[in-house]
Amino acid sequence: MYKCRAPKNQAELAQYYQLRWQALRQPSQQPMGSEKDELEAQSYHRVIVDDMDKIVGVGRLHNASQAQAQIRYMAISDPVRGQGLGKLLISELERIAAEVGVKTLALNARVNAISFYQRLGYSDEGYSHTLFGDVKHNKMIKSIAKPDSHLAELADNLQQLWHQTIPLSKAMNINICYFDQQKLRTNCEPNFNKNLHNTMFAGSIYTLATLTGWAWVYLALQAQTQQADIVLAEGNIRYIAPLLGVAYAQTSLNRVMGSLEPLLDGKNARFNIEVEVCCGDKVVALFTGAYVAMAKR
Numbered sequence: 001m002y003k004c005r006a007p008k009n010q011a012e013l014a015q016y017y018q019l020r021w022q023a024l025r026q027p028s029q030q031p032m033g034s035e036k037d038e039l040e041a042q043s044y045h046r047v048i049v050d051d052m053d054k055i056v057g058v059g060r061l062h063n064a065s066q067a068q069a070q071i072r073y074m075a076i077s078d079p080v081r082g083q084g085l086g087k088l089l090i091s092e093l094e095r096i097a098a099e100v101g102v103k104t105l106a107l108n109a110r111v112n113a114i115s116f117y118q119r120l121g122y123s124d125e126g127y128s129h130t131l132f133g134d135v136k137h138n139k140m141i142k143s144i145a146k147p148d149s150h151l152a153e154l155a156d157n158l159q160q161l162w163h164q165t166i167p168l169s170k171a172m173n174i175n176i177c178y179f180d181q182q183k184l185r186t187n188c189e190p191n192f193n194k195n196l197h198n199t200m201f202a203g204s205i206y207t208l209a210t211l212t213g214w215a216w217v218y219l220a221l222q223a224q225t226q227q228a229d230i231v232l233a234e235g236n237i238r239y240i241a242p243l244l245g246v247a248y249a250q251t252s253l254n255r256v257m258g259s260l261e262p263l264l265d266g267k268n269a270r271f272n273i274e275v276e277v278c279c280g281d282k283v284v285a286l287f288t289g290a291y292v293a294m295a296k297r
Contacts, residue, residue: 001050001051002048002049002050002056002057002080002083002085002088003048003049004046004047004048004057004088004089004091004092005046005047005049006044006045006046006047006281007045007047007055012047012055013045015047015055016045016047016055016058017035017036019055019056019057019058019075019077020035020058020073020075021034021035022075023058023075023076023077024073024075028131028132028134028135030132035073039062039245041244041279041280041282042062042063042244042245042246042279042280042282043060043061043062043280043281044060044061044062044093044096044280044281045058045059045060045280045281046058046059046060046061046089046092046093046096048076048085048088048089050080056076056077056079056080056085057075057076057077057080057085057086057088057089058073058074058075058089059071059072059073059074059075059089059090059092059093060072060073060093061093061096061097062245062280063100063102063245063246063280064106065190065246066101066173066175066187066188066189066190066246067101067102067103067104068102068103068104068105068106069097069102069104069105069106070105070106070107071090071093071105071106071107072107072108074086074089074090074107074113076089086116087120090117090120093105094142094144095147097144098144098145098146098147098150098178099147099177099178099183099185100177100178100185100187100248101175101177101178101185101187101248102144103143103144104141104142104143104144105122105141105142105143105144106139106140106141107122107139107140108128108129108137108138108139108140109122109137109138109139109140110135110136110137111136111137111138114138114140117140118140120142121142122140122141122142123140123141123142124138124139124140125138125139125140125141126138126139127139146178147178147180149180150178150179150180151179151180151181151219154179154219154222154223155176155178155179155219156176157222158176158215158218158219158222159174159175159176162174162211166211168207169207169211171192172188172189172192172193172204172207172208173188173189173192174186174187174188174207174208174211175187175188176215177248179215179219181219181223181253182252182253183250183251183252183253184212184215184216184219184250184251184252185248185249185250186208186211186212186215186248186249186250187208187246187247187248187249188204188208188247190245190246190247193247197242198244199242199243199244200242200243200244200247202239204247205237205239205243205247205277205284205285206235206237206287208247208249208277209235209237209249209275209277209285209287209289210232210235210287210289212249212250212251212275213232213251213271213273213275213287213289213291214230214232214289214291216251216256216271216273217230217271217273217291217293218230220260221260221293224260226260226263227296228263228268228269228293228294228295228296229293229294229296230291230292230293230294231291231292231294232289232290232291233270233290233291233292234289234290235287235288235289235290236287236288236289237285237286237287237288238285238286238287239284239285240283240284240285240286241282241284242284243277243279243284243285244279245279245280246279247277247278247279247284248277248278248279249275249276249277249278249287250275250276250278251273251274251275251276255273255274255275256271256272256273256274257271257272257273258270258271258272258273258291260293262295263293263295266295266297267295268292268293268294268295269292269293269295270290270291270292270293271290271291271292271293272288272289272290272291273288273289273291274286274287274288275287275288275289
């Protein structure tokens with residue numbers, strides 16, 4: 001039984017890069033280290049492991065912009081090729097892309113892999129480049145739809161409300177990427193929110209996190225057709241690392257404490273919500289907010 005997941009630790013990450021080099025760089029006599037680039041820290045890294053947790057497949061996704069992303073460094077070990085593992089890996093990368101707001105995926109396929117990607121719905125845009133003097137690649141693209149589990153109407157209504165009533169949310173282009181009552185993900189436009197160091201403003205990170213927590217309470221109210229005014233009573237954030245790429249924020253049911261039940265008795269409902277702000281797989285800030293849904297009186 002094969003599984004697709006993120007590398008668990010540094011040892012697995014080292015194995016991930018080793019397979020990437022062996023499959024994609026060693027045949028062209030390229031040195032160790034050539035399998036990496038400057039976007040590793042901004043990317044989503046996925047491996048396929050067998051029953052013994054041996055890594056037999058690797059792939060990477062990184063955002064090129066708020067709504068566009070690229071798949072790179074796809075490789076499957078020779079002994080397990082032809083078992084559908086490439087399709088499994090692509091499916092997982094596409095799922096991630098859809099949940100973080102990507103609308104268009106691109107990749108550069110080696111000529112012998114073009115038909116594989118076409119079967120998965122990618123269109124061939126023609127010649128892209130030649131790597132190491134003899135490895136020709138074609139550019140391929142695919143439109144990515146929202147998952148069926150995404151509650152689009154609720155999310156779209158809130159996003160529209162934000163952009164109409166909170167000018168900063170429109171300027172930052174904060175979007176609700178995914179919501180299914182178990183998980184919520186948002187993102188924002190990267191260039192507007194960069195400082196002179198080309199990293200994301202601390203204030204923009206705080207705003208994205210605050211509104212993500214606020215959105216969870218709002219969407220919970222909408223799901224139960226209840227009304228209340230939502231305020232942030234207290235917010236604390238820990239900045240862990242600079243954010244160089246495209247940011248997204250996420251929270252989930254297991255990061256939320258509180259319920260709407262007090263509203264049924266005309267009392268205020270209180271929530272403590274933890275929000276992660278991420279770039280690729282990396283958590284760059286951790287926000288904890290205390291929100292109050294104030295009962296209508």
